[in-house]
Amino acid sequence: MLFKISEEDSAKIGTKQYYDWLKHLTTLDTGSILLLATFSEKLFPNPEWRFLFVLTLVCLGLSLIAAVSAMLFFLVFLGVTPSKEGENAFLLVNIAAFYGFIIGVISFLVFALKNFL
Secondary structure, eight states: OOOOOOHHHHHHHHHHHHHHHHHHHHHHHHHHHHHHHHHHHHHOSSOSOHHHHHHHHHHHHHHHHHHHHHHHHHHHTTTSOOOHHHHHHHHHHHHHHHHHHHHHHHHHHHHHHHHHO
16 A cells, blocks of 8 residues: 555545546536537438437436536535435436436437448
């Protein structure tokens, strides 16, 4: 072991890194939505499987809302032990944020491959 860190410091570092991950996710979601909305007509003049493009935007939007909600949970529960319902809600928004982004990216890749090939 290179250096020793206390359990309390480890928890603080882990919380900060997770909050930073949520900030990056919101940036990726927002940027993706803006870029797709701006350039969709130029990149895909006659798109096929349009439902995948709509699914992409919906999933990225869901991911954005869920990630912002998770960030708000951090602020609300800062220094407080959340209830079981609070923990479950926090877990749910984190799952929605992660999988919304993943499904959004995958659906866009399939949409792009179908329309470019």
